[in-house]
Amino acid sequence: QVQLQESGPGLVTPSDTLSLTCTVSGSFISNNNWWGWIRQPPGKGLEWIGYIHYSGSTYYNPSLKSRVTMSLDTSKNQFSLKLKSMTAVDTAVFYCARYETRGYYPDVWGKGTTVTVSS
Amino acid sequence: QSALTQPASVSGSPGQSITISCTGTSSDVGAYNLVSWYQQYPDKAPKILIYDVSARPSGVSNRFSGSKSANTASLTISGLQAEDEADYYCLSYTTSTSFLFGGGTKLTVL
Numbered sequence: 001q002v003q004l005q006e007s008g009p010g011l012v013t014p015s016d017t018l019s020l021t022c023t024v025s026g027s028f029i030s031n032n033n034w035w036g037w038i039r040q041p042p043g044k045g046l047e048w049i050g051y052i053h054y055s056g057s058t059y060y061n062p063s064l065k066s067r068v069t070m071s072l073d074t075s076k077n078q079f080s081l082k083l084k085s086m087t088a089v090d091t092a093v094f095y096c097a098r099y100e101t102r103g104y105y106p107d108v109w110g111k112g113t114t115v116t117v118s119s
Numbered sequence: 120q121s122a123l124t125q126p127a128s129v130s131g132s133p134g135q136s137i138t139i140s141c142t143g144t145s146s147d148v149g150a151y152n153l154v155s156w157y158q159q160y161p162d163k164a165p166k167i168l169i170y171d172v173s174a175r176p177s178g179v180s181n182r183f184s185g186s187k188s189a190n191t192a193s194l195t196i197s198g199l200q201a202e203d204e205a206d207y208y209c210l211s212y213t214t215s216t217s218f219l220f221g222g223g224t225k226l227t228v229l
Contacts, residue, residue, distance in 0.1 A: 038220075045122065046157075046165065046208050048218040059216050062120060095164055104212050105155035107176065109164040 002026040004096050004110035012090075012117050018083040022096030022110060029072055030054050034099035035079045036106065037070070039092040047092075051099060052079060086117045123148065123209055125221035132229045136197040141209030141221045142190060149190035153212035156185055156194045158205050159223075165208060169194060196226070204228045 008020035022035070029035055036051025050060035052070040060068045067084040083090065093114050097106035124142040131137040141148065141156075148154055152172045157165035167176055169185035172192060182203075184195045192211070196203055209221040 045223040046210075046220040048210070048220060050217075061217055062215065100170070104153045105167065105170045105210060107167050107170070109166070111164050 002098060002108045004098060004108060006094060006096050006110045006113035008094075008113055008115065010114060010116060012086045012115060014087055014117055014119055016086055018081070018086050018090070018115060020081045020094055020096075020113065020115070021078050022080070024077050024079070024098070027098070028074075029077055029079055030074050032101045034103040035072070036097055036099060037081045038095045038097055038106070038109075039090075040095070040112075041089070041092045049081065049083075049094075051097075051103070053103070088117050091115065091117045120213070120215070120217070120219055123211060123219050123221040125207075125209060125224045127222070128225045128227065130227040130229055131196075131199045133199055133201065135199050136195060137199060137226065139194045139196075139207055139209075139224045139226070141192040141194070141211075143192075143211055143219065144190055146215070147190075147211040147213040147219050148187065148192050150214050151212055152187065154185070154187060154192040155210045156183075156192075157208045157210065159208065160205050168207075199228055201228050 003025045034051045037049040052058045069082040072079045093112040095112045096110040098108040156169040159165040172187045173185040207224045
């Protein structure tokens with residue numbers, strides 16, 4: 001059974017860079033899947049951030065593209081998100097997710113981690 | 120890119136059927152048969168219900184069904200049960216090689 005677990009700071013200072021990691025168990029990130037991030041501000045809907053393939057290909061939300069970087073660490077079976085220039089509007093629950101092999105929908109989600117941007 | 124349009128809320132009585140719409144454009148919902156639907160309980164991660172417009176993952180009740188016409192996808196829940204009370208989101212792949220979520224619909228079981 002594939003499981004994903006997000007980790008990272010619960011509190012980020014405005015203008016800082018957020019770094020989150022997703023640890024995968026029950027599958028290898030080197031499998032032919034896409035791995036990505038989705039966020040949800042408090043009381044609001046879901047927003048797609050982007051995803052990355054083992055091959056290194058990445059696709060990001062156009063509205064966040066200038067601030068987002070995703071990467072993989074196959075030795076640790078983890079993938080990561082960096083989001084620059086954080087502001088209060090970036091406060092959200094961040095979910096990591098596995099996409100099915102074609103990359104057209106996320107089928108396994110982590111439980112989510114809450115990130116608050118505040119000084 | 121704006122979120123796909125879903126009704127903010129829908130409601131129904133146990134045993135009834137309800138339908139949640141998800142309206143986009145010819146660049147997303149209408150472009151491909153790549154719409155998926157998710158159920159989310161409070162403070163929980165979303166769970167997939169439907170993919171590729173109308174396919175159900177194993178383990179998902181056949182009370183959940185999906186369809187699409189032009190730029191609008193729909194999720195129908197038949198035989199409504201109290202446990203169906205949750206938030207529902209659609210997700211569409213787009214011609215820009217990105218994804219758009221719907222704004223979400225809160226289902227209340229009366």
